Amino acid sequence: MAKTIAIDIGHGSDTFPPSKGVYKNGKGYAEHDFNSKVGVELDKLLKHNGFKTLMKQKPFAPDVPLITRTNYYNAKGVDLVYSLHANYNGSPDVNGRCVFYWHTANDAKKLANIIVDEITKAGYSTHGNGLHASKPNSWTNLHICRETKMTAVLVENGFMSGDKDFDLVFGSKQKQYVKDMARVHAKAICRYYGVKFKDLDGTTVADKPSKPSKPASKSSGSISVGSKVYLSKSASKYATGEKIPSSIKGKTYTVQQVKGNKVLLKEIYSWVHKSDVGGSGKSTASNKPKSKSFSVGQKVTVKKSASKFATGESIASFVKGNSYKVKQVKSDRVLLDGIMSWVRKSDVY
Ligand SMILES: [Zn+2]
Known part of the structure; x- marks a missing residue:
């Protein structure tokens, strides 16, 4: 039986301002935005590795209260609650990643240790030894760790306020960092459940459902990706x-x-x-964009008029008008080498 993982994306799109975010050089950065990116990436990796996932808090969406979240996880009887956050401290000198687990939960403690090990193996630092036992009557008394009936951990993926971590969480290194952290968490979850981790790279996982486990049920006609x-x-x-x-x-x-x-x-x-x-x-959807076909290895140029990646983030101006090699092709998008980003077929030529 596939394990069900609740990916618990910290906060909501309406929590910053006033809180759960930082300002730098007059610009605001929301924790939820970063947590969402890690959550979406982790979701892909977990599904690729045969897990079921659910998100009560949807990415880039208004906040779902903590009590609603934990009631839902408990009612659903998910196997694991994995909460994604970024930390804050008044001092920019404080950096590093850490994991919280309920102090009496040996299962969560075991998973927390694995996560810290994977963080270290991926080349990132921890805050202290990276482990925090969540306890009553203390600042570590976290709702998600306390109110969940199943294994639960809360991960702080670095300090938004840290002079080193800011660049990872919100700055120029964010894209790679989000991928790295999602990979750390997917690997840790695989290890915890004794599943051999499979990376997305080099596979065509997104083209077809990779698991032939479920016979493609009697579906209503042909619904295809991108339609x-x-x-x-x-x-x-x-x-x-x-x-x-x-x-x-x-x-x-x-x-x-x-x-x-x-x-x-x-x-x-x-x-x-x-x-x-x-x-x-x-029919309109399949008539128009089907005319374009791209192949792996081909060089394409990102249109100057392109505004967003297929994954929703804004395309940086230096990418526009530039040429990249196609690394992977999916129905409506291509993965561009060099920037390792998915761009809609309609945005390249
Ligand atoms: Zn948070």
Whole structure:
């Protein structure tokens, strides 16, 4: 049985300002934004390694209260709650990564030790020895560690306020750092459950579902990655079991992933049943961009008009107009070597 990991993305898009973030040179940086990036990357890696994941707190979305989160995890009976954060200290001299576990939880303590080991192996420093036992009546008394019935850890992926860590968490090294940290956490979770870690590199995991475990169920027609689908007004629950708010229904979304009888809708980052979506606008979607075909090794140029990576982040101006080798091709996007980023096919020529 695949283990279910709750990826608990720290805070929400509405928590900074006023708190949970830092200012540098007059610019604000939100912790949730960084936590979301690590969470999305970790989600990919865990699924690739055969885990089930769920996110009660969606990335880049308004804050879900802690009590709602832990009630949900407990009700769902997930195997592990993995909370992603970045730390703050008044002094810029304080840097390093650390992990919290409930002081009486030996399972969480074991996992915390593995995480610290993976952080060190990846070449990053820890704050102190990187381990904090979370206890009542102390500053370490963290809700996520205390109120969860299952194994739970809270990881501080560096200090937002640290002179060294800022550059990793929010600055020029963020892209690589997010990948590195997600990899650290995926490796630690694999190790903890005795699963051999498989990296995303060199595979075509995203092209097709890599696990032939579920027979591609009787699906309603051919829904492909990149196509637009209409979420039925009569849909009631997500494939993950939560209720679909009515504000989400009756709208068109882009398919980001297809798996068995489920599809992942990009704009809301949620899995829904295929039977709840219809192919509105699908034909237009498949008529136009299909004309472009790219191959691995080919050199392409990023359009000056391109604004965002396929993963949603803004494209830095130095990337625009520049040429890169294609490293991987997926239905609507290409992975560019050198910057190791996914760019929509419509944004390159
Ligand atoms: Zn936090």
